[in-house]
Amino acid sequence: MKAIQIVDLSGPESALSLADVAEPDPAHPLTPGEGVTIEVHAAGVSFPELLQTRGQYQLKPPLPFIPGSEVGGIVRSAPATAGVKVGDRVAAFCGLGGFAETAVAPEFFTFPLPAALDFAQGAGLILNYHTAYFALAMRGRLKEGETVLVHGAAGGVGTAALQVARGLGAKTIAVVSSDEKERIAKQAGAEHVVRSDGPWKDEAKEISGGGVDVVLDPVGGDRFTDSLRSLRENGRVIVVGFTGGSIPEVKVNRLLLNNTEIVGAGWGHWAMTHPDACREIGAMLHGMIEAGFVRPIVGQRFPLERASEALQLLERREAVGKVVLDVR
Ligand SMILES: NC(=O)c1ccc[n+]([C@@H]2O[C@H](COP(=O)([O-])OP(=O)(O)OC[C@H]3O[C@@H](n4cnc5c(N)ncnc54)[C@H](OP(=O)(O)O)[C@@H]3O)[C@@H](O)[C@H]2O)c1
Numbered sequence: 001m002k003a004i005q006i007v008d009l010s011g012p013e014s015a016l017s018l019a020d021v022a023e024p025d026p027a028h029p030l031t032p033g034e035g036v037t038i039e040v041h042a043a044g045v046s047f048p049e050l051l052q053t054r055g056q057y058q059l060k061p062p063l064p065f066i067p068g069s070e071v072g073g074i075v076r077s078a079p080a081t082a083g084v085k086v087g088d089r090v091a092a093f094c095g096l097g098g099f100a101e102t103a104v105a106p107e108f109f110t111f112p113l114p115a116a117l118d119f120a121q122g123a124g125l126i127l128n129y130h131t132a133y134f135a136l137a138m139r140g141r142l143k144e145g146e147t148v149l150v151h152g153a154a155g156g157v158g159t160a161a162l163q164v165a166r167g168l169g170a171k172t173i174a175v176v177s178s179d180e181k182e183r184i185a186k187q188a189g190a191e192h193v194v195r196s197d198g199p200w201k202d203e204a205k206e207i208s209g210g211g212v213d214v215v216l217d218p219v220g221g222d223r224f225t226d227s228l229r230s231l232r233e234n235g236r237v238i239v240v241g242f243t244g245g246s247i248p249e250v251k252v253n254r255l256l257l258n259n260t261e262i263v264g265a266g267w268g269h270w271a272m273t274h275p276d277a278c279r280e281i282g283a284m285l286h287g288m289i290e291a292g293f294v295r296p297i298v299g300q301r302f303p304l305e306r307a308s309e310a311l312q313l314l315e316r317r318e319a320v321g322k323v324v325l326d327v328r
Helices: 047-052 127-139 156-167 179-187 200-208 221-229 253-257 267-272 275-290 304-315
Strands: 002-006 016-020 036-045 070-077 089-093 102-105 110-112 147-150 171-176 192-195 212-217 231-239 261-264 298-303 322-326
Touching: 002 304, 016 304, 036 089, 036 304, 047 304, 070 102, 089 102, 110 275, 127 156, 127 212, 127 231, 127 267, 127 275, 147 156, 147 200, 156 171, 156 179, 156 212, 156 275, 156 322, 171 179, 171 200, 179 192, 192 200, 200 212, 200 221, 212 221, 221 231, 221 253, 267 275, 298 304, 304 322
Parallel strands: 147 171, 147 212, 171 192, 212 231, 231 261, 298 322
Antiparallel strands: 002 016, 036 070, 036 102, 036 322, 070 089, 089 110
16 A cells, blocks of 8 residues: 655655555554554644654654554444444544555544545544543533633644634634634634734733633743733633744742643543543534534645645644645
């Protein structure tokens, strides 16, 4: 089968190579037992793959390996215990191996793809939306009627967070850096959009009538202190990632003033070790898809062999919505 491999750790321009490799074993490499074998139609491109081209991600398989954490496709074989069967359209999180014509995902991470979504949307459904649900509902305890401010709101996690927040009945304020990203954030359902290079903290306080309840932060960097300042009493900042490049440091006296919480939301490892919770999140998101809240926004698309360009787009901060590789 055709697959993209990471062959060295020289970065997205040169680390990827198209190869003809053997079909994967139905045993999933990261979980015990037989997985679901999937004919891949679309593969999602995400920040972890970019980090993997430099050996900077926590998962460091021996070289060469096939990256690609999530796919949309059709089931070719499945264990009897799986909730899907041969021929089903699915969205699946495989962790690794998605940039290929065939991939294997754990059964608890393979979900029927509702008719409302195409394969490319399926390839953007798990990493970002499961992370968004886990971060907002389970870690940040976002409730109906509360207001959430989402940084990096036109990105993969950001657009997912806007939609999941609305599915939870919350009000949304998106922070973005350009007109094009403002358009994407609105398409994702943001009620208000503010600019990262403007007085976003003051605008957020004004829009929310005194301060937001929750900040979801996949960006980090020097805006973190202003995120804390934008909260109302009992507010929560959810730490999701650091696309801004630097890891913020916090003077903890800021947490006393308004009874503030900073919570981490690390979905990946947690999800791999909590299969029942993954099924539960899948069911909650299924409900949000049926209700029309969740519609992954597909941005730029590339054929499989141009995966390098897709990763460079993420690096240049030019990705909007979910970047997808069309595999067949
Ligand atoms: N904790 C978890 O379990 C978990 C799960 C999934 C992903 N993540 C992490 O979440 C982060 C976001 O992932 P994503 O897929 O949403 O990425 P993405 O689609 O590339 O979006 C990231 C956003 O970050 C903003 N940004 C600010 N400074 C940036 C810079 N210097 N370079 C690039 N982007 C910059 C950009 O928005 P503006 O230009 O509008 O500022 C961009 O749209 C990553 O760090 C990823 O590893 C964490």
